[in-house]
Amino acid sequence: MSSIRVGIIGASGYAGEELIRLLIRHPGIDLRVITSRQYKHRSLESVYPDIGSFRNIQFDDPDNLEKIDSQTDVVFLALPHGAGMHYAQFLYHRAKVVIDLSADFRLKDPSDYEIYYKFSHPFSDLLEEAVYALPEIYQDQIVQSRLLAMPGCYPTGVLLPVAPFLKKGWIDPSSIEIVALSGSTGAGKTLDSKLLFSELADNLRPYGFPGHRHTPEIEQQITKLAQNRCSRVLFLPILAPLRRGILLSIVASLTEEISQQDAEGLALHFYKEAPFVKILTGGIMPELRYVLGSNYLYFSTCVLADKKKLLLLSVIDNLGKGAAGQAIQVMNIKFGLDQTLGLIP
Amino acid sequence: MSSIRVGIIGASGYAGEELIRLLIRHPGIDLRVITSRQYKHRSLESVYPDIGSFRNIQFDDPDNLEKIDSQTDVVFLALPHGAGMHYAQFLYHRAKVVIDLSADFRLKDPSDYEIYYKFSHPFSDLLEEAVYALPEIYQDQIVQSRLLAMPGCYPTGVLLPVAPFLKKGWIDPSSIEIVALSGSTGAGKTLDSKLLFSELADNLRPYGFPGHRHTPEIEQQITKLAQNRCSRVLFLPILAPLRRGILLSIVASLTEEISQQDAEGLALHFYKEAPFVKILTGGIMPELRYVLGSNYLYFSTCVLADKKKLLLLSVIDNLGKGAAGQAIQVMNIKFGLDQTLGLIP
Amino acid sequence: MSSIRVGIIGASGYAGEELIRLLIRHPGIDLRVITSRQYKHRSLESVYPDIGSFRNIQFDDPDNLEKIDSQTDVVFLALPHGAGMHYAQFLYHRAKVVIDLSADFRLKDPSDYEIYYKFSHPFSDLLEEAVYALPEIYQDQIVQSRLLAMPGCYPTGVLLPVAPFLKKGWIDPSSIEIVALSGSTGAGKTLDSKLLFSELADNLRPYGFPGHRHTPEIEQQITKLAQNRCSRVLFLPILAPLRRGILLSIVASLTEEISQQDAEGLALHFYKEAPFVKILTGGIMPELRYVLGSNYLYFSTCVLADKKKLLLLSVIDNLGKGAAGQAIQVMNIKFGLDQTLGLIP
Amino acid sequence: MSSIRVGIIGASGYAGEELIRLLIRHPGIDLRVITSRQYKHRSLESVYPDIGSFRNIQFDDPDNLEKIDSQTDVVFLALPHGAGMHYAQFLYHRAKVVIDLSADFRLKDPSDYEIYYKFSHPFSDLLEEAVYALPEIYQDQIVQSRLLAMPGCYPTGVLLPVAPFLKKGWIDPSSIEIVALSGSTGAGKTLDSKLLFSELADNLRPYGFPGHRHTPEIEQQITKLAQNRCSRVLFLPILAPLRRGILLSIVASLTEEISQQDAEGLALHFYKEAPFVKILTGGIMPELRYVLGSNYLYFSTCVLADKKKLLLLSVIDNLGKGAAGQAIQVMNIKFGLDQTLGLIP
Known part of the structure; x- marks a missing residue:
């Protein structure tokens, strides 16, 4: 089987950095795109010398949606709450698998977003399609959805x-x-x-x-x-x-x-x-x-x-398990891989 | 009023060190004796350069009971659980005020010592005389006793x-x-x-x-x-x-x-x-x-x-408040001083 | 002798906080004014519960120069580099003792400020009057000046x-x-x-x-x-x-x-x-x-x-010794007090 | 090629633990024996739950030399200075590759051991055969020796x-x-x-x-x-x-x-x-x-x-690089593997 093509939007935060760290040693995927508004056009090594030693790749501008679209099968969103919903919507409609590490699709009741996150959720239709992707409990649903809301830590x-x-x-x-x-x-x-x-x-x-x-x-x-x-x-x-x-x-x-x-x-x-x-x-x-x-x-x-x-x-x-690792476990399940692939030695 | 003469037995542990630190700036007392089996005959400064800068005093051998007896009105015991009971008994019978920071006189039921501390309490008579010296609750009893069992942290x-x-x-x-x-x-x-x-x-x-x-x-x-x-x-x-x-x-x-x-x-x-x-x-x-x-x-x-x-x-x-400070607060109460003396600027 | 009246401009940084901590237990001074743009009109206790327990005082607006002028004999400036020069000039000309913890008056050559601090020094006359207030070396000069530039840590x-x-x-x-x-x-x-x-x-x-x-x-x-x-x-x-x-x-x-x-x-x-x-x-x-x-x-x-x-x-x-303590030592020297006053138990 | 059979003597210290951590994900070796006097007969998981999750193995008694001899091609010694020399001698004469993480074979002059390590070196003949195994500098010598003294950190x-x-x-x-x-x-x-x-x-x-x-x-x-x-x-x-x-x-x-x-x-x-x-x-x-x-x-x-x-x-x-990683790098070189095997993702 050919490698799964992976993108990370918001790769400069701690969860994004950990996603890179784990994905570069994942044998079943090909990390194609990492984005960061702050670090765009810089090499991974110049930002994170440690993980950059292992992989020669540059940060892209997150607005470069065309590249993200053409280069990926699955996209991890590792953005602050509220900042990634438009990416989720766009990518979901382009038939990508979207694995969102933020809280944007975790809650089912849109009014909870108003109370707890202080914004009115613009995509309540997607809220319904999203699966709460706790892999030990909702494995079956993960397989069936393309919008996977990762649980909080x-x-x-x-x-x-x-x-x-x-x-x-x-x-x-x-x-x-x-x-x-x-x-x-x-x-x-x-x-x-x-x-x-x-x-x-x-x-x-x-x-x-x-x-x-x-x-x-x-x-x-x-x-x-x-x-x-x-x-x-x-x-x-x-x-x-x-x-x-x-x-x-x-x-x-x-x-x-x-x-x-x-x-x-x-x-x-x-x-x-x-x-x-x-x-x-x-x-x-x-x-x-x-x-x-x-x-x-x-x-x-x-x-x-x-x-x-x-x-x-x-x-x-x-x-x-509270963020990047679990997101990769979910990706593994979604794509029919052994769920431990890339996560244990 | 002349200064209260103070001794510390077991002055080389963390609580003992803190007692010294606090007592050397206490305006109402005179720190006469500090003992440490490990550091006996060494100067305070050679062991704790920081607090030793403020006070020229030597560690005594804890077996030098005569000196302890003749030089103190109140003795703090800052020893491991079980190690200070004999000092407590000796000093109590010499009419000293004994302020014990260990657990040796905190519990009323001797059998609890067997269960939790793995020793048979040799001074059950003293257990009865001891007051659980939580100053905000038992101030009156502190005034009336000479064996003050400091609460645990x-x-x-x-x-x-x-x-x-x-x-x-x-x-x-x-x-x-x-x-x-x-x-x-x-x-x-x-x-x-x-x-x-x-x-x-x-x-x-x-x-x-x-x-x-x-x-x-x-x-x-x-x-x-x-x-x-x-x-x-x-x-x-x-x-x-x-x-x-x-x-x-x-x-x-x-x-x-x-x-x-x-x-x-x-x-x-x-x-x-x-x-x-x-x-x-x-x-x-x-x-x-x-x-x-x-x-x-x-x-x-x-x-x-x-x-x-x-x-x-x-x-x-x-x-x-969990050890040395509270013990000094109790000493202040016992000796009729303002309870905050030496404990606030 | 009546107490020295003290003010602190910039009391919300770490050095300012330490100045308060030390000055509230200094027996020879009266802390009259503390300023903070960020915390103005708030009580010390609401910002620093620990030291606020010991002293009931409010943060003033640093723009309230009239109060600072009328209430102080000596003013500590604990502001970021470049931010306190105008206070220094104002207070110096009002015959206050100014003890500046920033770098603003440490260097003698104005051009060094352009190279290292990226600003043109507006008060080169004051640079000449300022004494580099390292107390163990320049005690005599400290006594003779009213503009005391505290050494860096x-x-x-x-x-x-x-x-x-x-x-x-x-x-x-x-x-x-x-x-x-x-x-x-x-x-x-x-x-x-x-x-x-x-x-x-x-x-x-x-x-x-x-x-x-x-x-x-x-x-x-x-x-x-x-x-x-x-x-x-x-x-x-x-x-x-x-x-x-x-x-x-x-x-x-x-x-x-x-x-x-x-x-x-x-x-x-x-x-x-x-x-x-x-x-x-x-x-x-x-x-x-x-x-x-x-x-x-x-x-x-x-x-x-x-x-x-x-x-x-x-x-x-x-x-x-790298900031607040040494500044108080310098104040003690300047005002003829024992240099250790308020700095040791 | 069949896997290299590996043993670790002294697997319960920090370097030994790190050796296990790295070796269980090394694709070219088979970890056969780990010893610890303190933990003998206990499972790896009971001692180090984290790495034990990945590998089911028990600690052996280090005195079980027969097992060590029969089960290994290469043995890492991760013992305190002076404690592993006899193992080194025994294993060296059994034709094993010995990779010693202690200082026991690093110095060439036996008298240095008396000065700095306070013991008289019993195997000065082995001192001569040992190679100072800094891989970037002495790669050729590493290939030619079977007694590899790993540099200090x-x-x-x-x-x-x-x-x-x-x-x-x-x-x-x-x-x-x-x-x-x-x-x-x-x-x-x-x-x-x-x-x-x-x-x-x-x-x-x-x-x-x-x-x-x-x-x-x-x-x-x-x-x-x-x-x-x-x-x-x-x-x-x-x-x-x-x-x-x-x-x-x-x-x-x-x-x-x-x-x-x-x-x-x-x-x-x-x-x-x-x-x-x-x-x-x-x-x-x-x-x-x-x-x-x-x-x-x-x-x-x-x-x-x-x-x-x-x-x-x-x-x-x-x-x-200061201990376990470098020792594995040296093992890789010694056995003709890519020197990065098991050390990068």
Whole structure:
């Protein structure tokens, strides 16, 4: 089979950079176009000497739609929220596969965009066609759609651990409480004084509570996993002095008295064919370093002594399983490749 | 009034170092003795050039009990758990004021020491005389005792925010869930490979769950604040790549529908005369940097939208309000000084 | 004596914040005015909760010159280079003592401003009146001037260690090579993507070579210390993942064969009355942590085995001895106070 | 060709872990044996969940020499200095290729081991057979020997940049001054309180000066590159708050007036066929992040304005080009593979 021709629009942010890093070692694709308004006409190596050593390619102007159209089968959009919808629409109608890493097509209800993202969504028709591309849960739908909305980093870290328990009905969807610790790259390269080294080092900063933009996304998906029992979650994100990675503490009320063995058994069974989801057992809890640079999610389960609550602890790399890695996993699935291609050694 | 004569046994750990740092600028005391088995006969400056610049003093051998006895009115014990009990007994019977920063006299039930600290407590009589010296709550008892057991760092960060709500009966003591992020100095200078820079940097590591040693301490005190309604808490500590500081997320179920204004009002009123407890209002959440190097605790309150849960966020410096600072605050109270003496500019 | 009335213009940067932190515990002054265009009319506590706990004061508009004039005896300018010259001129002519932390009055040759700072200096008359206020070297001149140009952080860390050797003629002024490691606060709060946490963490970045703005300042002062033997230095600054502090490695050629004892003896004698300069002997080299938060400079001397070169290693806190602390030391000297007032416990 | 059978003795240190990480994605080898006294009989995944996800293998007892002998063609020794010599001798005489990452066979003069490593070298015959396996310089000798002494991390970072200039005679070998910044993994997993997170974070610490163990190694090699003109270097290492990576500043006196273009031209030409050495030109200086996780070395050259000195700045990952990566590069060369196999995407 000939290589899949790939483009990346918005290749100069952290997710875009990670996409390049991963795609240049992906054996089944051909990276044809990378765009960056800021770096257009510069070589990859002049911007990122490390990954540029491996691949001789130039940044294109993102307005060069003709080139993007003629050179690609699939396009990753790695743009700030709201900035890539027109590309999505254009490329979707040119029969491309569009894999959007932003939030622009994650939510189903257009009014949520007004509340949480402060814009009126111009393409509500596309919202309906878009699939929420969490690969371990929605593999079948990914195969059938060409507009793939990649989950946010926090939602990925929450939904995979809770999914088995929600689907089984063992936890109350309205009881979920999440404390999430995140590194700085999750916030992108935004020039915000709060993201300066001088402000984040030696610091921990809760933010976006209540009402972080990932809250409606998590709630929408939990509601769906719980067979439409409408849910509200407590979601508290905290910035930690780290570049990459997310660790999540998730507490939920149990609906019946299960044992620790039940919990582990369910999780292991649910993900027995998921190459990137690892269940820790025997009292081992995940550390962030388990996943840095990879597409893995590790989680542990703990039924508390009183059998009333379940504690789930999960870790992902926000740029890996939380963004670029997962997007490539989705591409692999969509194009019928082994889903791990290019993502493990 | 003549200066209070002060000794520190175990002055070479992080809490001991911080005690020296604070005491050398305390205008009401005279630091007479500092001991360290490791550094005995060395000058303070040769061990800690920074604080040693300010004060010419030598480390003594901790076995030099005669000197300690003859030179001090109050002795701080800053030793590992279990290592200072004999000093405490000796000094207590010599009519000294003993301020113990370890856990050796915090718990009331001797059997808890067997479960959580793996030793049989040899001085159960002293356990009864010891006061749990959380100054904002037990000021009266501090004045009346000479054996002052300083609260642990995590318990301090938990108990001060929850106290008003527990005493008022607005939260259910059996519902409390705590996620605590801590810097590395909380673990002391123990030579444990898990505390190496190479292991903690770029990492987040949950640990001591379930069953961290501060759990029974928190539960004992919550039970007491809740008028002996026996409580069990979920307490999850996580090591973050920081030297100092603790940030705590505390979630509890509300027992009645209170407003955000009620919550803030209660907290402000409860601590209106507490110089070191600061309530953040108006949606502001505490950052760790607010307290680094100080004896302050900041906390915010948030009644969730459904009025069923309360989220409290607090920050302290584990070596300040969580250890040395609070111990000095207690000394000030015990000796009738302004409790802020030496602790604010 | 009544308190000295103090103002700070530009109190919202890192140096300004440190000035406030130090001045609120200074027993000899009264902090009357702090200005910030960004934070005007806000309380100190709302911007810096930590130091705001200690002092109830509001940020003023820097344009409120009348208030500044009527309320102060001395004014610290903690503004970006080029932004404070008009304040300096105005206040100087109103008979205030002006202590400028920027580079605006450090260089004597106006043309250097055109080369290194890209502006034509509008007040060349004031350039002549300004004193380069390195207190250990120019104490007498500080007493006689009212326009005090505070040395840069790097120059302070270089000049104090080399001064004894230059004055004695033991090192060749044209041979000096400096490698300087600095934390991020040295670059201020500038919104530059290179200063984001995501860019500086896990990184080391040489910058500003050749031609860093502190180079002409160092060269001007070395030339002066070496009795006008014109000198050029190699000055390589490197950003390290730290918030505060500078460590400098300084290598110079010896002009005669001196012993290690000679070197230490000279340094100790030269600074025997300098309370903030500490000489490390016996092979001990300074670590950054020795000086964090303080106004001290530590340095070690090492005559290499071949007796041809001297290695000096020095550490300062860029916000302490490198900026705010030293500025207060200069104020103390200027107003006849003990130079350590407010700077040590 | 059938796969090369590989063993790693000492697979639980940082270099050993990195060897595993790299070797499991190397297409030309079969990792048969990994040993660790500490972890024997445990699965790789239980010790390193991240890399263990990719490969199902157990740690063996290093005393199981029979298995090592029967299962391998090449053995990497990743043991502390002095601990692996007997393995080297045994395996060398069993006709294995031995690639030793320790210092045990780097120095030619046995007496240097007594001075710098405090042991008397028991295998001085092997010292003669060992090749100093810096691949860009000694490729021919690597092919001819079976005992390959991998260069230290600092020497690698120094020798590659200086080699072209020494060989050409453009710099004076006796003038070289090196300031080296290193992350903590360079010091291994030694349980030393100076390597605790609490001691290294927010700190910079010069160490091992004069007389760091890499000094004689650097001097031996510089002497050789300079056609036996005996050289002494100034080598100052500094620990920085980083896990990985080394940045080196190298200053040397020029022996003739060369231009910047000459310097860049020489370096580019010298390394035109070296896939892992990258020359930065046009005033760009290397940042540490360019090389983290890779086997690259980047360096820049700068002829100072007076044409008397040359400044070289280089960066490597101490675990990559400074240890495991380079060892694999050497294995590739030794076994006739493309030297980049398994080291670039």
